[in-house]
Amino acid sequence: MSYDDQNIFAKILRGEIPSIKVYEDDRVLAFMDIMPQADGHTLVIPKASAVTLLDLDPAEAAYTIQIVQKIARAIEKAFDAKGIVLMQLSGAAAGQTVPHVHFHLIPSSIHQMRTHAAQMGDQVAITQHAEKIKAALAEID
Ligand code: 5GP
Numbered sequence: 001m002s003y004d005d006q007n008i009f010a011k012i013l014r015g016e017i018p019s020i021k022v023y024e025d026d027r028v029l030a031f032m033d034i035m036p037q038a039d040g041h042t043l044v045i046p047k048a049s050a051v052t053l054l055d056l057d058p059a060e061a062a063y064t065i066q067i068v069q070k071i072a073r074a075i076e077k078a079f080d081a082k083g084i085v086l087m088q089l090s091g092a093a094a095g096q097t098v099p100h101v102h103f104h105l106i107p108s109s110i111h112q113m114r115t116h117a118a119q120m121g122d123q124v125a126i127t128q129h130a131e132k133i134k135a136a137l138a139e140i141d
Contacts, residue, residue, distance in 0.1 A: 001051040001091075001099075009045055009100035020126055022074070022133045027060065028067045032130050036121045038108035040079045040129050044068045045102040052090035056101050068103050071133070073140055078132040081107035 004010075012019045013029060022042060023030040033041040046064045050056040056064075072084050087104035089096040097117050106113055 001055055003049045003051055003055075004099055005049065007099045009043075009098050009102065010049070013045070013047055013100075020123075020130045022130050023067065023071060023137060025067075028064055030067065030071050032126045033104065034121060034126070035117050035119055036106075036126065036129075037104075037113040037116060038106050039125070040075050040081070040105075040107045040133065041121075042071055042075060042105045042133065043102045044071055044105065045100060050101045051099045052096070053088055053101055054090060064103065068105065070137070070140070072105050074133050074136040075105055075107050077136040077140065078129075079107045083107070083109060085110055085113065 008017065011017045012031065019031040021029065021031045027047055028044060029047060030042055030044045033043050044064060044067055046056060046060045048057055048060045053061065068086065072086070075081055075084060085104070085106040085108055087106060095116060
């Protein structure tokens, strides 16, 4: 699938629009979802340009999943989460709304999550949640 470099996550990666980051290295960025489906809802994205999981280079997919696991551990610790939903929507037909591949980490039950990409979260609360995740990451490392 052809990649639109004007998508919102490409702009976040280039620093053209703000995001609340919890982790970044040369290949991956993790930041808070602006419309969280539960407190602590975090997005993990490879920096490589790819629309869906199927478009992503396998080596980048493998590396991204390692970081997904690392962030999941931090979320578990930060929120004392008993379960975390890992969600990845590939293609508009699946409900994907931002055409840059990403992994959702949602500390919630699948039965209790808020509606997908529906309601803006409180920015102050989201920032506090990010601080908790970053603190947990620092303790894990
Ligand atoms: P998708 O539907 O593509 O799987 O998920 C896209 C996610 O990106 C949604 O959960 C939505 O809330 C989130 N999102 C959309 N626009 C922005 C934005 O500008 N910043 C952040 N941080 N998240 C966004």
